[in-house]
Amino acid sequence: MAGRRLRILLPLILAASCAAGCGPKRAYYWGDYDSALYSHYANPQDSERYLERLGQIVQQAEVEKDKVPPGLYAEYGYALFEAGRLDEAVTYYKKEREQWEESRVFMDKMIRNTQRLKENRPGPAPGGNLPPPAGGTPGSAPSAPAPPGDAK
Amino acid sequence: MSRRGLLLPLLGFLLLCLGCAAAPPKKDYTAFRAADPRSILVVPVVNNTTNVEAPGLFLSTLPIPVAERGYYVFPVNMVKRVLEDEGLSDPNLVHAADTARLCNLFGADSVLYVSIEAWTAQYMVITTQVTVEFDYVMKDGKTGDTIWKEHKKIVYAPQQQSGGGSPLASLVAAAVQAAVTKAAPNYMPLAQQANDQVINTPGVGLPAGPHNKEYGKDPVSAK
Numbered sequence: 001m002a003g004r005r006l007r008i009l010l011p012l013i014l015a016a017s018c019a020a021g022c023g024p025k026r027a028y029y030w031g032d033y034d035s036a037l038y039s040h041y042a043n044p045q046d047s048e049r050y051l052e053r054l055g056q057i058v059q060q061a062e063v064e065k066d067k068v069p070p071g072l073y074a075e076y077g078y079a080l081f082e083a084g085r086l087d088e089a090v091t092y093y094k095k096e097r098e099q100w101e102e103s104r105v106f107m108d109k110m111i112r113n114t115q116r117l118k119e120n121r122p123g124p125a126p127g128g129n130l131p132p133p134a135g136g137t138p139g140s141a142p143s144a145p146a147p148p149g150d151a152k
Numbered sequence: 153m154s155r156r157g158l159l160l161p162l163l164g165f166l167l168l169c170l171g172c173a174a175a176p177p178k179k180d181y182t183a184f185r186a187a188d189p190r191s192i193l194v195v196p197v198v199n200n201t202t203n204v205e206a207p208g209l210f211l212s213t214l215p216i217p218v219a220e221r222g223y224y225v226f227p228v229n230m231v232k233r234v235l236e237d238e239g240l241s242d243p244n245l246v247h248a249a250d251t252a253r254l255c256n257l258f259g260a261d262s263v264l265y266v267s268i269e270a271w272t273a274q275y276m277v278i279t280t281q282v283t284v285e286f287d288y289v290m291k292d293g294k295t296g297d298t299i300w301k302e303h304k305k306i307v308y309a310p311q312q313q314s315g316g317g318s319p320l321a322s323l324v325a326a327a328v329q330a331a332v333t334k335a336a337p338n339y340m341p342l343a344q345q346a347n348d349q350v351i352n353t354p355g356v357g358l359p360a361g362p363h364n365k366e367y368g369k370d371p372v373s374a375k
Contacts, residue, residue, distance in 0.1 A: 026216075026220055027220055027222075027363070027364070028219065028220070030216055033215075033216065034212045034213055034215075034216055035212070037211070037212035037228070037229055038208055038209050038211075038212035038340075040229065041205075041208025041209070041211070041212065042205065042208065042209075069215075069216075069219055070219050070223075070224045070225050070226075070363075071215060071219070071224075071225050071226055071227035071228070071230075072227070074226075074227040074230055075227035075228075075229055075230055077230075078227065078229070078230040078233065082233075096227075100224050102190050102191035102224035102259070102260075102261075103191075103224065103226070103259075104259065105258065105259020106226065106258045106259050106260075
């Protein structure tokens with residue numbers, strides 16, 4: 001009977017331990033990054049909570065040197081951007097660029113675009129309608145903010 | 153004695169054969185090593201199932217294992233949104249787009265394309281069988297050539313046998329469990345398990361990237 005029990009339990013235990021973070025220890029601090037992402041997909045309206053959770057992960061990851069995972073600063077920066085906090089967005093794009101050489105091309109474009117958007121913000125942009133940076137419906141607008149580059 | 157002496161090695165041999173058959177053939181990593189990517193653009197996943205939540209859920213499981221393998225992984229949600237702004241809100245369009253152009257846009261060395269082939273919960277009388285199946289393809293940003301690919305299917309069915317105790321009791325327990333699974337079939341551990349096996353299995357997985365201590369040392373990339 002104990003054997004049977006074990007047979008039932010073992011896969012469950014394995015699955016559970018997998019969920020808790022399979023295998024060897026991680027190189028970076030991820031916190032609940034994956035679950036923050038998927039709750040954001042499941043419930044896109046709740047962008048404040050998403051921003052907050054990413055912020056907490058960034059804070060935790062920064063406690064130890066070299067623990068901030070690739071993409072985290074940029075992801076947080078983009079969430080700030082979507083909340084209309086453009087200056088802070090640029091700050092985090094710069095952090096990403098500084099920590100990860102691989103991100104340079106992308107971050108340069110995003111920084112440039114964000115700054116351009118900021119400069120244009122006070123008045124009506126000449127020859128262009130400026131969409132609000134936050135809350136755009138996904139995929140709705142070809143005129144959405146911050147295309148990363150010249151997509152001919 | 154002689155009988156036993158014969159049987160045991162035979163059994164051992166058979167087991168060995170089984171083991172051999174089960175081990176997947178070693179991959180050719182020539183193209184991968186030639187490309188030697190430092191960064192991976194994980195693009196939104198194509199969904200070949202009817203489950204609408206699957207792509208978002210699954211995309212969120214990808215960056216951690218890939219980054220932990222030693223690569224720079226572009227921020228998946230930001231990439232998804234930027235692609236949407238570029239008019240590529242349909243992952244099928246992203247997957248069909250020119251790899252080199254896509255990489256240019258982000259300054260990426262390679263792209264990881266993943267599609268979901270199965271994401272189902274099959275409700276049976278006393279248990280629920282959950283199946284996930286994925287197709288992974290990685291392409292070089294310069295040539296657009298496929299440099300690595302893998303396929304994974306995982307089927308999970310909690311084994312519920314009416315043993316021990318009263319048969320009725322275990323039947324009730326199984327029914328309860330099926331109901332729980334039915335309410336919210338938990339695909340995430342299975343998806344994570346699939347990723348882990350696909351990425352970290354020596355000989356077939358993703359070779360260690362430049363940010364991993366094993367870079368250039370693991371048997372996969374040494375071969």
